[in-house]
Amino acid sequence: MNQVNNHQGTANYEFLSLIPFADKMSAEGKRLLAQSIQFAEFPAGTILKTEGEKPNQMPILVSGSIKVFKASPNGKRLTLYHLEKGNTPCLLAAYSILKNKNFPAEVIVDQSCEVIIIPADTFRTLYRKEISVQRYVIDLGMHRINHIFTTIEQVAFHGVDERLASFLLEKFTENKISKSHKRKLDMSHQEIAREIGTAREVVSRLLKNFEKENFIRMARRSIELVNY
Structure with missing residues:
Protein backbone atom coordinates (compact mmCIF):
# COMPACT_ATOMS: atom_id res chain seq x y z
CA MET A 1 0.00 0.00 0.00
CA HIS A 158 -31.23 -11.71 -12.89
CA GLY A 159 -30.29 -11.08 -16.49
CA VAL A 160 -27.62 -8.56 -17.41
CA ASP A 161 -30.26 -6.22 -18.82
CA GLU A 162 -32.03 -6.16 -15.43
CA ARG A 163 -28.76 -5.61 -13.58
CA LEU A 164 -27.84 -2.76 -15.91
CA ALA A 165 -31.25 -1.10 -15.58
CA SER A 166 -31.12 -1.47 -11.78
CA PHE A 167 -27.60 -0.02 -11.67
CA LEU A 168 -28.55 3.01 -13.78
CA LEU A 169 -31.66 3.67 -11.71
CA GLU A 170 -29.66 3.41 -8.48
CA LYS A 171 -27.07 5.90 -9.73
CA PHE A 172 -29.63 8.44 -10.91
CA THR A 173 -31.55 8.06 -7.63
CA GLU A 174 -28.33 8.71 -5.69
CA ASN A 175 -27.83 11.91 -7.70
CA LYS A 176 -31.37 13.02 -6.91
CA ILE A 177 -31.07 12.29 -3.18
CA SER A 178 -27.72 14.08 -2.99
CA LYS A 179 -29.43 17.13 -4.52
CA SER A 180 -26.98 17.26 -7.40
CA HIS A 181 -29.98 16.60 -9.69
CA LYS A 182 -27.61 15.48 -12.44
CA ARG A 183 -29.42 13.98 -15.40
CA LYS A 184 -26.16 12.51 -16.67
CA LEU A 185 -24.07 9.62 -15.41
CA ASP A 186 -20.40 10.20 -16.20
CA MET A 187 -19.08 6.66 -16.60
CA SER A 188 -17.57 4.72 -19.48
CA HIS A 189 -19.11 1.48 -20.71
CA GLN A 190 -16.07 -0.39 -19.34
CA GLU A 191 -16.55 1.12 -15.89
CA ILE A 192 -20.22 0.15 -15.87
CA ALA A 193 -19.34 -3.38 -17.02
CA ARG A 194 -16.97 -3.77 -14.09
CA GLU A 195 -19.65 -2.59 -11.68
CA ILE A 196 -22.22 -5.17 -12.77
CA GLY A 197 -19.85 -8.02 -13.61
CA THR A 198 -20.07 -8.39 -17.37
CA ALA A 199 -18.22 -7.49 -20.58
CA ARG A 200 -18.00 -3.99 -22.05
CA GLU A 201 -19.47 -5.18 -25.35
CA VAL A 202 -22.57 -6.46 -23.54
CA VAL A 203 -23.09 -3.12 -21.79
CA SER A 204 -22.67 -1.20 -25.05
CA ARG A 205 -25.22 -3.39 -26.83
CA LEU A 206 -27.78 -3.10 -24.02
CA LEU A 207 -27.33 0.66 -23.73
CA LYS A 208 -28.00 1.00 -27.46
CA ASN A 209 -31.21 -0.97 -26.96
CA PHE A 210 -32.21 1.30 -24.06
CA GLU A 211 -31.52 4.31 -26.27
CA LYS A 212 -33.69 2.93 -29.07
CA GLU A 213 -36.51 2.55 -26.55
CA ASN A 214 -36.00 6.23 -25.62
CA PHE A 215 -35.10 5.40 -22.01
CA ILE A 216 -31.69 7.09 -22.22
CA ARG A 217 -29.55 9.32 -24.43
CA MET A 218 -25.87 8.58 -24.83
CA ALA A 219 -22.89 10.84 -25.37
CA ARG A 220 -19.17 10.32 -24.99
CA ARG A 221 -18.56 8.93 -21.48
CA SER A 222 -22.01 9.99 -20.29
CA ILE A 223 -25.55 8.64 -20.16
CA GLU A 224 -28.63 10.82 -19.74
CA LEU A 225 -31.86 9.41 -18.37
CA VAL A 226 -34.86 10.62 -20.39
CA ASN A 227 -37.95 12.01 -18.60
CA TYR A 228 -36.27 11.84 -15.20
Missing part, protein backbone atom coordinates in the same frame (compact mmCIF):
# COMPACT_ATOMS: atom_id res chain seq x y z
CA ASN A 2 1.48 3.32 -1.06
CA GLN A 3 0.74 5.93 1.57
CA VAL A 4 0.86 9.61 0.66
CA ASN A 5 1.28 12.46 3.13
CA ASN A 6 1.21 9.99 6.00
CA HIS A 7 1.08 11.64 9.42
CA GLN A 8 1.60 9.76 12.66
CA GLY A 9 1.79 11.21 16.14
CA THR A 10 1.83 9.96 19.70
CA ALA A 11 -1.57 11.45 20.50
CA ASN A 12 -3.83 11.87 17.49
CA TYR A 13 -6.89 12.63 19.59
CA GLU A 14 -8.18 15.09 16.97
CA PHE A 15 -8.89 12.16 14.65
CA LEU A 16 -10.96 10.15 17.14
CA SER A 17 -14.13 12.10 16.32
CA LEU A 18 -13.90 10.69 12.77
CA ILE A 19 -13.91 7.06 13.96
CA PRO A 20 -17.49 5.79 14.42
CA PHE A 21 -16.91 3.64 17.51
CA ALA A 22 -14.36 5.81 19.37
CA ASP A 23 -16.78 8.06 21.25
CA LYS A 24 -18.09 5.27 23.50
CA MET A 25 -14.75 3.63 24.22
CA SER A 26 -13.00 3.71 27.58
CA ALA A 27 -10.29 6.28 28.29
CA GLU A 28 -7.68 3.52 28.01
CA GLY A 29 -9.07 2.44 24.65
CA LYS A 30 -9.08 5.99 23.32
CA ARG A 31 -5.48 6.45 24.42
CA LEU A 32 -4.37 3.26 22.65
CA LEU A 33 -6.25 4.25 19.51
CA ALA A 34 -4.86 7.81 19.46
CA GLN A 35 -1.31 6.51 19.85
CA SER A 36 -1.68 3.93 17.08
CA ILE A 37 -3.62 5.52 14.23
CA GLN A 38 -2.20 7.09 11.10
CA PHE A 39 -3.72 9.62 8.72
CA ALA A 40 -3.03 9.16 5.01
CA GLU A 41 -4.07 10.54 1.63
CA PHE A 42 -4.27 8.48 -1.56
CA PRO A 43 -4.79 9.62 -5.17
CA ALA A 44 -7.38 8.03 -7.46
CA GLY A 45 -6.22 4.73 -8.91
CA THR A 46 -4.15 3.69 -5.90
CA ILE A 47 -4.43 -0.02 -5.15
CA LEU A 48 -4.93 -0.27 -1.40
CA LYS A 49 -5.24 -4.03 -1.11
CA THR A 50 -4.86 -7.03 -3.41
CA GLU A 51 -6.53 -10.40 -2.98
CA GLY A 52 -4.52 -12.77 -0.81
CA GLU A 53 -2.68 -10.11 1.19
CA LYS A 54 -2.25 -10.43 4.93
CA PRO A 55 -4.59 -8.17 6.94
CA ASN A 56 -2.48 -5.46 8.54
CA GLN A 57 -4.70 -2.36 8.63
CA MET A 58 -8.30 -1.32 9.23
CA PRO A 59 -9.18 1.73 7.08
CA ILE A 60 -11.71 4.37 8.15
CA LEU A 61 -12.65 6.57 5.19
CA VAL A 62 -12.75 10.32 5.89
CA SER A 63 -13.31 11.62 2.35
CA GLY A 64 -13.37 10.38 -1.23
CA SER A 65 -14.48 6.97 -2.51
CA ILE A 66 -13.05 3.45 -2.42
CA LYS A 67 -14.20 0.39 -4.39
CA VAL A 68 -14.05 -3.23 -3.18
CA PHE A 69 -14.27 -5.83 -5.95
CA LYS A 70 -13.54 -9.40 -7.01
CA ALA A 71 -11.49 -10.03 -10.14
CA SER A 72 -11.56 -13.21 -12.23
CA PRO A 73 -8.51 -14.72 -13.99
CA ASN A 74 -9.87 -13.54 -17.36
CA GLY A 75 -9.98 -9.91 -16.20
CA LYS A 76 -13.67 -9.56 -15.36
CA ARG A 77 -14.54 -7.57 -12.26
CA LEU A 78 -17.57 -7.59 -9.99
CA THR A 79 -17.95 -4.69 -7.58
CA LEU A 80 -18.97 -5.89 -4.11
CA TYR A 81 -19.50 -2.47 -2.57
CA HIS A 82 -18.24 1.10 -2.39
CA LEU A 83 -16.93 2.94 0.64
CA GLU A 84 -17.84 6.61 0.74
CA LYS A 85 -17.71 9.35 3.33
CA GLY A 86 -20.43 8.85 5.91
CA ASN A 87 -21.13 5.17 5.27
CA THR A 88 -19.85 2.12 7.12
CA PRO A 89 -16.19 1.10 6.70
CA CYS A 90 -14.79 -2.07 5.18
CA LEU A 91 -16.42 -5.30 6.36
CA LEU A 92 -13.86 -7.52 4.63
CA ALA A 93 -10.99 -5.71 6.35
CA ALA A 94 -12.60 -6.26 9.76
CA TYR A 95 -13.31 -9.92 8.96
CA SER A 96 -9.77 -10.57 7.71
CA ILE A 97 -8.17 -8.93 10.74
CA LEU A 98 -10.33 -10.63 13.38
CA LYS A 99 -10.17 -14.06 11.73
CA ASN A 100 -6.53 -13.64 10.64
CA LYS A 101 -7.49 -14.55 7.08
CA ASN A 102 -5.95 -13.31 3.86
CA PHE A 103 -7.91 -10.47 2.27
CA PRO A 104 -10.51 -12.03 -0.10
CA ALA A 105 -10.92 -9.16 -2.59
CA GLU A 106 -9.21 -6.12 -4.09
CA VAL A 107 -9.52 -2.49 -3.06
CA ILE A 108 -8.85 0.54 -5.27
CA VAL A 109 -9.31 4.28 -4.77
CA ASP A 110 -12.13 5.60 -6.97
CA GLN A 111 -11.80 9.25 -5.96
CA SER A 112 -8.84 10.79 -4.12
CA CYS A 113 -9.38 9.98 -0.48
CA GLU A 114 -8.31 10.64 3.09
CA VAL A 115 -8.13 7.62 5.36
CA ILE A 116 -7.52 6.96 9.04
CA ILE A 117 -5.58 3.72 9.37
CA ILE A 118 -5.84 1.51 12.45
CA PRO A 119 -3.11 -1.17 12.76
CA ALA A 120 -4.49 -4.70 12.81
CA ASP A 121 -3.09 -5.51 16.26
CA THR A 122 -4.71 -2.39 17.72
CA PHE A 123 -8.06 -3.26 16.15
CA ARG A 124 -7.92 -6.81 17.54
CA THR A 125 -7.10 -5.50 21.03
CA LEU A 126 -9.93 -2.98 20.94
CA TYR A 127 -12.35 -5.64 19.72
CA ARG A 128 -11.50 -7.86 22.68
CA LYS A 129 -11.80 -5.09 25.27
CA GLU A 130 -14.33 -2.55 24.01
CA ILE A 131 -18.07 -3.26 23.75
CA SER A 132 -18.55 -0.34 21.34
CA VAL A 133 -16.11 -1.93 18.88
CA GLN A 134 -17.85 -5.30 19.14
CA ARG A 135 -21.23 -3.68 18.44
CA TYR A 136 -19.71 -1.73 15.58
CA VAL A 137 -18.43 -4.91 13.92
CA ILE A 138 -21.82 -6.63 14.31
CA ASP A 139 -23.67 -3.65 12.83
CA LEU A 140 -21.11 -3.42 10.05
CA GLY A 141 -21.59 -7.08 9.22
CA MET A 142 -25.38 -6.82 9.09
CA HIS A 143 -25.20 -3.78 6.81
CA ARG A 144 -22.66 -5.16 4.36
CA ILE A 145 -23.83 -8.77 4.27
CA ASN A 146 -27.26 -7.62 3.12
CA HIS A 147 -25.67 -5.58 0.32
CA ILE A 148 -23.37 -8.41 -0.77
CA PHE A 149 -26.22 -10.94 -0.84
CA THR A 150 -28.21 -8.52 -3.00
CA THR A 151 -25.27 -8.37 -5.41
CA ILE A 152 -24.99 -12.16 -5.49
CA GLU A 153 -28.73 -12.50 -6.09
CA GLN A 154 -28.61 -10.08 -9.00
CA VAL A 155 -25.72 -11.90 -10.65
CA ALA A 156 -27.15 -15.38 -10.07
CA PHE A 157 -30.84 -14.84 -10.78
